[in-house]
Amino acid sequence: MEWYQAVIVFAVAFAVAYCMVPVSKKIAFRIGAIDYPGYRRMNREPIPRCGGIALYVGLIAACFTMFLGVRFFDWDLHDLYILSDVNYIVLFIGVTTMFTVGLVDDITQLSPGVKLAGQIVAATVVTLSGITIGAVRTLVVGDYLSLGWIDYPLTVLYLVVFVNITNLIDGLDGLASGLVAIVAGGLLYLVLMRGSFTLVLVCLALIAVCLAFLRYNFFPASVFMGDSGSLLLGLVVGIVSVVGVVRTQSFVVMLVPLIIAAAPYIGRMVESSLKEVDAGVVEAAQSMGASTWQIIWKVLLPEAKPSLLVGAAISITTILGYSAMAGAVGAGGLGDIAIRYGYHRYQTDMMLVTVALMVISPELVLIFG
Numbered sequence: 585m586e587w588y589q590a591v592i593v594f595a596v597a598f599a600v601a602y603c604m605v606p607v608s609k610k611i612a613f614r615i616g617a618i619d620y621p622g623y624r625r626m627n628r629e630p631i632p633r634c635g636g637i638a639l640y641v642g643l644i645a646a647c648f649t650m651f652l653g654v655r656f657f658d659w660d661l662h663d664l665y666i667l668s669d670v671n672y673i674v675l676f677i678g679v680t681t682m683f684t685v686g687l688v689d690d691i692t693q694l695s696p697g698v699k700l701a702g703q704i705v706a707a708t709v710v711t712l713s714g715i716t717i718g719a720v721r722t723l724v725v726g727d728y729l730s731l732g733w734i735d736y737p738l739t740v741l742y743l744v745v746f747v748n749i750t751n752l753i754d755g756l757d758g759l760a761s762g763l764v765a766i767v768a769g770g771l772l773y774l775v776l777m778r779g780s781f782t783l784v785l786v787c788l789a790l791i792a793v794c795l796a797f798l799r800y801n802f803f804p805a806s807v808f809m810g811d812s813g814s815l816l817l818g819l820v821v822g823i824v825s826v827v828g829v830v831r832t833q834s835f836v837v838m839l840v841p842l843i844i845a846a847a848p849y850i851g852r853m854v855e856s857s858l859k860e861v862d863a864g865v866v867e868a869a870q871s872m873g874a875s876t877w878q879i880i881w882k883v884l885l886p887e888a889k890p891s892l893l894v895g896a897a898i899s900i901t902t903i904l905g906y907s908a909m910a911g912a913v914g915a916g917g918l919g920d921i922a923i924r925y926g927y928h929r930y931q932t933d934m935m936l937v938t939v940a941l942m943v944i945s946p947e948l949v950l951i952f953g
Contacts, residue, residue, distance in 0.1 A: 609807050635801065640812070642793035646786075678708075699811075710823065717826060754814040764817045772791070
């Protein structure tokens, strides 16, 4: 892969998504996909929520550019063996199905059960295209462990979880698109190290559409991505993490998607803490002429400090717990230290100290938090 190919894909994705955002706003007003002000809403005026249309078109334009480059301009996208069994037409149908489920929900407000069923159908189609975990390499013996019949349902569950994580954090201006851009940057480094240049271009396109959308979604937002955008971005992140990370390396890198998934969870906790601040305090600061940054640093953060500390304590405790459990499958963390350097090497003192740390650390965080 040449550097100019990456520049072309990034530029196409950014330009198309940037130009499509105003179009998506007009479409949203025509079809009635409007987010009206309410008790649980941050916006004070009606805002269109079909920004996912721009994200979808931008990603499709980037993928079509890659197709033209490979077909007519001899782009050499070396992907080892990880994409050899993928049916791209079925994959396109699955991604489009997920986008359609989100778009219909933006318009008609689907019930949770119907929405979840649509997500499962879309994730199943993606899985049938060849996007599966397949086999993973264990750390202890170094052999590949085939998942067998559980491969497909596990992959579907994995993708649906990523989709809903992204959907969960789409509550503040720029939060979902900003976090997805950061996550895509991390995945970009991982797939680049693995030599999958197709996935490198996909990550670049994902970053590009998120940055283009941020121009309109940053506070104060003039458009929301809606479920059509959040479900789409979550699915693409899940696909890249499955194909480019989980199925190509050992259980060690399975911790990376889990860490990535923790970022939206923490972001949602911060959002909930900030929303607990009395709206009257914010209005009083605004009436005295305080700027946005002054309200954040002088009003919101001090007022939300107790809730933020509790949320941080819960997050740290949860991460420590995951770290302990992850060691059982060689995914790193305190549990891995206890097994590798304590149990397998017969260093009882190391194992006892590590286990004590796993038990005491969460308690200390909860006490001082």
